[in-house]
Amino acid sequence: MIDDILHFSGIEHVVFDWNGTLIDDIDLAVFAVNRCGEHFGVAPVTAEQYRARFDFPIAGFYASLGFDLDRVPFSVIVKHYLEHFDANVAQCPLQPGVIEFLDAARQLGIGVSILSASHCDVLVQTLRAKGLFDSFEHVVGLSHNQATSKTAEAVVLQKKLGTPASRTLFVGDTLHDFDVAQAVGWSPVLVSTGHQDYQRLQLSGAPLFSGLGNLLERFTHGHALLAKTGSA
Incomplete structure (x- = not known):
């Protein structure tokens, strides 16, 4: 309980990762990867295999699956992937607890x-389709489709927030999200509902939750305790 207070004390802003963290797009991602595999002669993977291997940069992930990036450039593979993924991602459901977390943050x-x-x-486009775009103060994505790193964008976002980095919580579903938080000075929290499995996320040593609902319960309870003790 003391760990909750220390980790959530003074938080003024929560930055969320999107894919796998707020939207449940794992099945779509696995299907799109296997669609690429069928086209380029690579064996299919299960969702469990996908989550055990997924990593940044994404080009390295594809190489680990057996894609020959010397024969077929990553840009060609990812174009094929996005033809299906981008056309269908808005149909993916939100992760359980998204609306409740946004409502709780607003109330706090x-x-x-x-x-x-x-x-x-x-x-x-996806946020607008879900009716969520206006729920966020800042929406930051990449200007390209190479999915290399989010660190540079995180640095820019932190400057826009205008609050100390230590008072920002970053909620993600990958070890890369943990690395981004560490690079910027944000307080990292990971959920195991997304693109990497629980075992791999444990390697970070960051607070790890089974989902947003579990995180929200601890988050709001921590704030309630802080309010009672006058430590916020």
Whole structure:
């Protein structure tokens, strides 16, 4: 309980990753990867295999699956992937607890933003389709489709927030999200509902939750305790 207070004390803003963290797009991602595999002669993977291997940069992930990036450039593979993924991602369901978390943050006076490795245009379109775009103060995606890293964008976002980095919580579903938080000075929290499995996420040593609902329960309870003790 003391760990909750220390980790959530003074938080003024929550930055969320998008894919896998707020939207449940794992099945679509696995299907799109296997669609690429069928086209380029690579064996299919299960969702469990996908989550055990998924990593950044994404080009390295594809190489680990057996794609020959010397024979077929990553840009060609990812174009084939996105032809299916981008056309269908808006149909994916939100992760359980998303609306409840956004409502709770609003009631607590805590700002929320998104930082994603998705192309910004697709990210905005999907958020609008879900009726969520206006729920976030800042929506930050990449300007390209290479899914390399979000660190540079995180640095820019932190400057826009205008609050100390230590008072920002970053909620993600990958070890890369943990690395981004560490690079910027944000307080990292991971959920195991997304693109990497629980065992791999444990390697980070960051607080790890089974889902947003579990995280929200601890988050709001921590704030309630802080309010009672006057430590916020």
